[in-house]
Amino acid sequence: MKMWHSAFFQAMQAVQIDILKPKIQKAWGPMMEKAADAALEAIGTMWSSGLGMAKAKADFRKKLEQLWLEKK
Incomplete structure (x- = not known):
């Protein structure tokens, strides 16, 4: 019975919408x-703006990686 009660109120809400x-x-x-x-x-x-920021962060990480892997 609880399921029917809940379904009834869901249907009422859908009709109101x-x-x-x-x-x-x-x-x-x-x-x-x-x-x-x-x-x-x-x-x-x-x-x-978010895409630009993500690209800047990725470029920065790549540059840091290159610097660390560079032979001195």
Whole structure:
């Protein structure tokens, strides 16, 4: 019975979500689109920065390795 009780409330929540989605889209859609665009732009910048930082760290490690392996 506990499983059915849990499933019922999960189904109720899913229906509530389906009802709310178009209402939220109608009320705040344009603002949410702009917010999503801003988030995507910021995350893209952070991703690019992270890739550059990872490359710099890898290059530094490679250079250190070469220095240590170099004959004196």
